[in-house]
Amino acid sequence: MSKVVLITGGSSGIGKSIGEFLSDKGFVVYGTSRNPERYADSKFKLVKLDLSNTDSISQSVNHILETEGRLDVLINNAGAGITGPIEEIPEAEIKRNFETNLFGPIKVIKAVLPHMRSQNNGMIINVTSIAGYMGLPYRGVYSASKGALELITEAFRMEIKSFNIHMCNVAPGDFATNIAAGRYHAPVTEGSPYQKSYGNALELMNAHVDQxxxxxxxxxxxxxxxxxxxxxxxxxxxxxxxxxxxVLKRTLPDKIYEKMLMKHFEL
Incomplete structure (x- = not known):
């Protein structure tokens, strides 16, 4: 029997690539999008899902269960980038990022767990980020939200192990996707004390994604x-x-690692 997979954020980037690859391998794949009608050419099914809306999440999961009768794998891939000096990022944008990168995945996990438990089987893969292992300048909010998901996963997997449900993190580095276009950028403001250093760091971040x-x-x-x-x-x-x-983060003294990061970002 082909495994049924749900991938949040399946309309573009890493989620789309995972969905297409698994479809080619014979999996039954459902991706999610806030506007699935825009992607009529998708190689796998897309369902409407808004990570900030618990009812939307429940409806999507129930639709898959009613259609397929089971759900074997959840890939929490949907996420949002955010850049800027922490002092200058609006509080509403910080909360929105945590809603997408942390609270949204937790809501989806909660929606699928009862069904996986009844199957006595399941796997949950949370897509985090290498940035979540360190506080990066001008990416501090992103690092924090992804780092929090890493730690939540560590605790969650111990709580659900007795139900034969496995959970893990997959932390990607920089991939050639459209994440830079979709993330929130605090503006490089004329006269800001961060104007030069943030502007240079932003160019460096975008170059890393492009490459x-x-x-x-x-x-x-x-x-x-x-x-x-x-x-x-x-x-x-x-x-x-x-x-x-x-590895360097774990082995080097904190101040030496900090100097290394500051040199990398030309601070």
Missing amino acids: GENPELMARAVYQIIQTRHPKIHYKIGNFMQKFSI
């Missing part, structure tokens, strides 16, 4: 995880230096 890895690398990694009987807690997917930065 990022092919999203199919993430798709292949997720496929391998789904095939694994006992998945690890954390997976990091990206180029060597991005993954090695986490």
Whole structure:
């Protein structure tokens, strides 16, 4: 029997790549979008879902269960980028980012758990970020929301292990997607004390995305995880230096690591 997979944020970027790859491998794939009608050419089914709306999440999950009779894998991929000096990012934008990157995934997990528990089987993969392992300048809110999802996953997987439901994190580095176009950018404001340093850092971040890895690398990694009987807690997917930065974070003295980051971002 083909496994049924739900991917949040399946209309573009990493989510679309994962969905297409799994569809080609014979999985029954459902992606989500706030406006699925815009993607009539999608290779897999898209359902309407708004991460900020609990009713919308329940309706989408119930639709899949009524149609397929089961749900085997949840991939919490939907997320939002945000950049800017923390002092200058509006509080509403900070809350909106946490709603998408942390509270939304938690809501979807809560919606699927009763059904996976009744099946005595399931897998939940949370797409976080290598940025969630460190506080990056001008990406602090993003680092915090993704880092929080990493820690939530660590706790959650222990709570649900006895139900034969597996959970893990997959932390990508920079991938060539449209995330930069969709993220919130605090404006580079004339006369701001952060004007020069933030402007330079923003150009550097956008260049990293443009030069990022092919999203199919993430798709292949997720496929391998789904095939694994006992998945690890954390997976990091990206180029060597991005993954090695986490090793350095764990081994270097804090101030030396901070100096390294500041040099990288030309601060």
